Amino acid sequence: ASGVPLIKTGALTTCTHLPYAPFQSKDASGKVVGFDVALIDLVATKLGVTQEIVDTPFEGIKSGTDLNAGKCDVAAAGMTITDERKKVLDFSVPYFDATQALAVGTGSTLKTLEEFAGKRLGVQGGTTGEEYIKTQVAEKKLDVEVVSYKDLAALQQALATNQVEGAVNDLPVWNEYIKANPGKVTVAAGFDTGEQYGFAVKKGNAALLTAVDEAIRTAKSDGTYDKLYATWIGD
Ligand code: GLN
Numbered sequence: 001a002s003g004v005p006l007i008k009t010g011a012l013t014t015c016t017h018l019p020y021a022p023f024q025s026k027d028a029s030g031k032v033v034g035f036d037v038a039l040i041d042l043v044a045t046k047l048g049v050t051q052e053i054v055d056t057p058f059e060g061i062k063s064g065t066d067l068n069a070g071k072c073d074v075a076a077a078g079m080t081i082t083d084e085r086k087k088v089l090d091f092s093v094p095y096f097d098a099t100q101a102l103a104v105g106t107g108s109t110l111k112t113l114e115e116f117a118g119k120r121l122g123v124q125g126g127t128t129g130e131e132y133i134k135t136q137v138a139e140k141k142l143d144v145e146v147v148s149y150k151d152l153a154a155l156q157q158a159l160a161t162n163q164v165e166g167a168v169n170d171l172p173v174w175n176e177y178i179k180a181n182p183g184k185v186t187v188a189a190g191f192d193t194g195e196q197y198g199f200a201v202k203k204g205n206a207a208l209l210t211a212v213d214e215a216i217r218t219a220k221s222d223g224t225y226d227k228l229y230a231t232w233i234g235d
Contacts, residue, residue: 002046002047002048002049002211003207004047004207004208004211005205005207005208006047006049006073006208007070007072007073008052010049010050011044011049011050011051011052012040012043012044012047012049012050012051012052012073012074013051013052013053013054013071013072013073013074014037014040014051014052014053014054014072014073014074014075014076015054015056015060015061015066015067015071015072015074015075015076015077016032016036016037016053016054016055016056016061016075016076016077017055017056017057017058017061017077017151018032018055018151019151019152019153020034020077020078020152020173021034021173021176021177021180022034022035022172022173022176022232022233023035023036023037023076023077023078023172023173023197023232024036024037024053024076024077024078032053032055034232035096035228035229035231035232035233036076036077036078036199037051037053037076038228038231038232039076039095039199039215039216039219039225039228040074040076040199040212042215042218042219042224043074043211043212043215046211046214046215047211054066054071054072056071056072057126057150058077058079058124058125058126058127058151059125059126061075061077061079061200062077062079062085062089062126063088064085064088064089064200064202064203067089067200067201067202067203068202068203073201073202073205073208074199074200074201074208074212075089075199075200075201076199078096078098078170078172078173078197079197079198079199079200080098080127080128080195080196080197080198081094081195081196081197081198082128085200088203089200089201089202089203090200090201090202090203090204090205090206090209091198091199091200092198092199092200092201092209092212092213092216093198093213093216093217094196094197094198095196095197095198095199095216095225096172096196096197097194097195097196097197098170098171098172098193098195098196098197099170099171099190099191099192099193099194099195100128100129100132100133100168100169100170100171100190100191100193100195101168101169101170101171101174101187101189101190101191102121102166102167102168102187102188102189102190102191103159103166103167103168103169103174103177103185103186103187103188104159104165104166104167104185104186104188105159105160105162105165105184105185105186106183106184106185106186108165108166108186108188110165110166110188111188111189112189113133113136113137113140113142113144114140114142116142116144116165116166117142117143117144118143118144119144119145119165119166120144120145120147120163120164120165121133121144121145121146121147121164121165121166121167121168122146122147122148122149122155122158122159122163122164122166122167122168123146123147123148123149123155123167123168123169124148124149124150124151124152124155124169125148125149125150127169127170128170128193128195129168129169129170130146130148130168132168132191132193133146133168134146147163147164152169152173155167155169156177159185160181160184160185166188168191170195171187171190172233174187175187175234179234199212199216
């Protein structure tokens with residue numbers, strides 16, 4: 001009815017990679033919720049359909065493989081817009097600003113990458129955080145052992161169990177982790193990478209991209225975005 005072609009009748013199918021709270025994670029009942037989910041729900045409502053979420057590795061999302069294979073209509077995964085990804089995906093207008101942050105166990109005095117010489121630093125595979133840290137370590141010729149984990153849960157678990165002495169990921173996910181697990185870790189340093197998140201569609205899917213952009217713009221102008229931000233991100 002909306003004129004936007006969808007892979008499944010009556011549904012807007014979203015590819016995401018769980019868990020990535022506060023953007024997407026399962027609540028106590030097993031339902032996938034979060035800031036990204038709420039924003040894509042606005043798109044689904046606009047199209048007169050319901051959102052269906054597919055949990056799939058981040059690699060397939062950021063490479064465009066999932067969208068090209070028709071696994072989903074849209075990708076919503078706290079995903080940073082990068083020039084490399086723009087070659088294989090079409091991104092919406094930015095909907096969130098992010099930076100990278102270094103988390104360490106409470107009581108740790110480690111604050112800089114230089115101080116990680118001879119130590120293990122965890123990152124999440126395939127992410128902008130991994131790329132940033134690997135580039136820094138190479139450029140500064142630091143003797144840091146960078147260890148990549150398959151998802152955020154594995155990275156946070158590695159930090160919690162001292163398999164690594166620090167872990168780098170997007171700042172909002174550390175803020176959320178600290179809220180959920182008070183007293184365990186602290187943010188020791190921030191790296192202002194100036195990242196912006198975007199939702200993505202298959203290259204050339206202009207009809208859906210327009211609907212996504214309109215939903216974001218409307219939410220920003222009518223106060224819905226601020227309300228959802230307060231609910232999921234806080235201040
Ligand atoms: N924002 C980061 C990136 O795009 C991490 C995304 C994620 O792990 N879901 O690489």
